[in-house]
Every structure is written in C-alpha cells, then in structure tokens.
Amino acid sequence: xxxxxRHLLEIDDLxxxxxxxxxxxxxxxxxxxxxxxxxxxxxxxxxSARTRHSMEMAVVQLGGHPSYISGxxxxxxxxxxxxxxTRTLAGYYWLIGARVFAHRSVERxxxxxxxxxxxxxxxxxxxxxxxxxxxxxxxxxxxxxGRSIAYVGDGNNVCRSxxxxxxxxxxxxxxxxxxxxxxxxxxxxxxxxLGGALVRTEDPVEAVAGVDAVYTDVWVSRGEEAEAATxxxxxxxxxxxxxxxxxxxxxxxxxxxxxxHRGEEVAPDVIDGPRSRxxxxxxxxxxxxRGLLWWLAESAPPAGHGALR
Numbered sequence: 001x002x003x004x005x006r007h008l009l010e011i012d013d014l015x016x017x018x019x020x021x022x023x024x025x026x027x028x029x030x031x032x033x034x035x036x037x038x039x040x041x042x043x044x045x046x047x048s049a050r051t052r053h054s055m056e057m058a059v060v061q062l063g064g065h066p067s068y069i070s071g072x073x074x075x076x077x078x079x080x081x082x083x084x085x086t087r088t089l090a091g092y093y094w095l096i097g098a099r100v101f102a103h104r105s106v107e108r109x110x111x112x113x114x115x116x117x118x119x120x121x122x123x124x125x126x127x128x129x130x131x132x133x134x135x136x137x138x139x140x141x142x143x144x145x146g147r148s149i150a151y152v153g154d155g156n157n158v159c160r161s162x163x164x165x166x167x168x169x170x171x172x173x174x175x176x177x178x179x180x181x182x183x184x185x186x187x188x189x190x191x192x193x194l195g196g197a198l199v200r201t202e203d204p205v206e207a208v209a210g211v212d213a214v215y216t217d218v219w220v221s222r223g224e225e226a227e228a229a230t231x232x233x234x235x236x237x238x239x240x241x242x243x244x245x246x247x248x249x250x251x252x253x254x255x256x257x258x259x260x261h262r263g264e265e266v267a268p269d270v271i272d273g274p275r276s277r278x279x280x281x282x283x284x285x286x287x288x289x290r291g292l293l294w295w296l297a298e299s300a301p302p303a304g305h306g307a308l309r
Contacts, residue, residue, distance in 0.1 A: 167196020
C-alpha cells in the first residue's frame with residue numbers, strides 16, 4: 001500500500017513556506033482541475049454549514065467529486081473501527097476529510113496512512129479555519145508579519161489553531177480568557193517554538209489594546225451543552241462590545257468563525273459594523289480549502305485510484 005502521505009491535523013503540519021504557498025494558491029482566481037477524476041470523502045461526526053459547503057465547493061472547483069458522509073453512516077468505533085473505516089474509504093477516495101469530536105480519531109486515520117487525511121475540526125484544533133483567518137488578514141493587510149491579533153473568549157480549538165498560525169506568519173497574539181479557559185503551557189511552548197510571541201491574560205482590555213485585529217468565538221460549542229451554564233458564567237466579562245473593540249487600533253478589523261450569538265460573545269454593532277470581516281472570512285473557508293487541496297494534489301499526486309498496490 002501507499003505510505004508517507006502529507007496530512008493536515010493541525011496548522012503547523014505545514015512549514016511556514018508551505019503555509020504561504022497554500023495561501024497564495026487560495027488567492028488564485030483560476031484554479032486548475034488538479035482533482036479531475038478524483039473523489040474526496042468528507043466524514044462528519046459533527047454537522048456543519050460552512051465546513052461542509054466550503055469543502056464541497058473547493059473540491060468541485062478543482063474538478064473533483066466530493067462525497068458527504070454522515071457520522072451515523074460509518075459509525076466510527078461503533079459500527080466499525082476508525083482504522084477500518086479509513087481503509088475502506090481509502091479504496092475509493094483520493095483524500096479523507098473528517099470533522100470529529102475527538103482529535104484522536106483523525107490521528108488514527110492519519111496513522112493508517114493510505115490516503116492524505118485533513119482535519120476539518122476536532123476538539124483540539126481547527127486548521128481549516130486558521131487558513132481562512134490568515135487568508136482574510138492577508139487580503140486586508142498584504143503582509144502579516146509584525147501585525148497583532150487578540151482573541152477574546154474561550155481558549156478552544158479555534159483559538160489554539162489561530163495562535164499557531166499567527167506565530168507561523170510572524171504575528172503577535174494575545175489571548176484573553178478567564179482562569180481555567182486559556183491556552184495551557186504546552187500551547188504556549190508550541191507557539192514559542194514556532195517563533196511567535198503569545199501573551200495570556202485574564203483582562204480583555206489589556207489584550208485588545210492597540211491590536212490590528214480582534215477575534216472571538218461562541219462560548220459554548222456543540223457537544224458542550226452540559227457545561228453551558230458554567231462557561232457562560234465564567235465568560236460573561238469577555239464579550240466583544242463596541243467599548244472593548246474601541247480599544248484596538250483605529251483601523252482594526254473584527255473576526256469571528258461563526259455561528260455567532262449576538263449579545264453574548266459579540267455585540268451586534270461590532271459583528272455587523274463597518275470593520276467586521278466575518279462574511280469575507282466565511283467565504284474564505286472555501287478559497288482556503290481549495291488552496292490546501294490544490295497544494296496537496298501538486299505536492300504528492302497519488303498514482304491510480306485504489307489504496308492497495
């Protein structure tokens with residue numbers, strides 16, 4: 001069988017140079033049909049709007065065929081093991097994308113190594129969102145190095161991937177979260193190893209002061225319903241209000257990975273205001289996905305259709 005495929009489980013599975021190349025391909029308005037005759041399996045344990053449609057259209061724009069597969073169809077570790085599902089899909093598809101509850105699931109898929117595996121979201125990371133975030137900021141500023149971004153709220157999977165991506169791009173990042181909800185020391189060490197400067201604080205005002213971009217996410221994600229009351233109580237001071245946003249640079253932009261809960265993690269006049277870039281950011285999920293798939297196809301094109309040789 002084939003081996004040694006490139007996988008994207010977290011954004012720093014790319015080198016900084018590869019990340020730059022992916023973003024450049026994402027910005028190319030004339031994609032080549034590098035996936036002609038190839039299928040892409042999209043496994044969704046967790047349903048999604050942006051992830052599903054951005055991935056499907058990215059595959060189509062590259063000439064390929066996307067197949068949406070709900071979690072109940074494959075039953076990871078219920079009907080079949082993660083490994084057996086991966087081996088089966090590898091016989092049909094050029095690449096497997098998976099949106100899963102547990103990060104360990106995509107690690108196990110990648111360990112099979114019969115096809116490239118892309119993490120469409122896990123409890124630990126969201127590299128596809130980070131690609132769209134950087135693409136949006138690059139469109140805004142041109143050069144990312146030397147810029148700064150503040151993330152306010154729960155130090156979750158989106159925050160973690162954003163921090164790593166920002167470090168790789170030469171940006172400074174500040175994360176404001178309540179005690180117990182910030183990035184941990186291992187995350188901080190990883191940011192440092194990527195050459196970034198990470199500031200962790202419990203003060204949103206300190207985090208936002210003078211930055212070029214402010215980012216937030218929902219306080220309670222799907223699968224965290226049992227923790228909803230506790231998280232909302234802890235995060236009540238961490239909503240991005242107009243007053244808080246005013247502390248950023250005069251031309252700062254606002255980002256949110258969506259869906260948004262207006263009046264909770266962000267005020268309506270911020271997310272719907274003139275400096276919000278959330279809809280460009282949402283569209284860029286498709287362009288970023290196309291850039292990644294294009295790069296994967298050109299960097300290690302597989303021979304034939306099946307996984308077995």
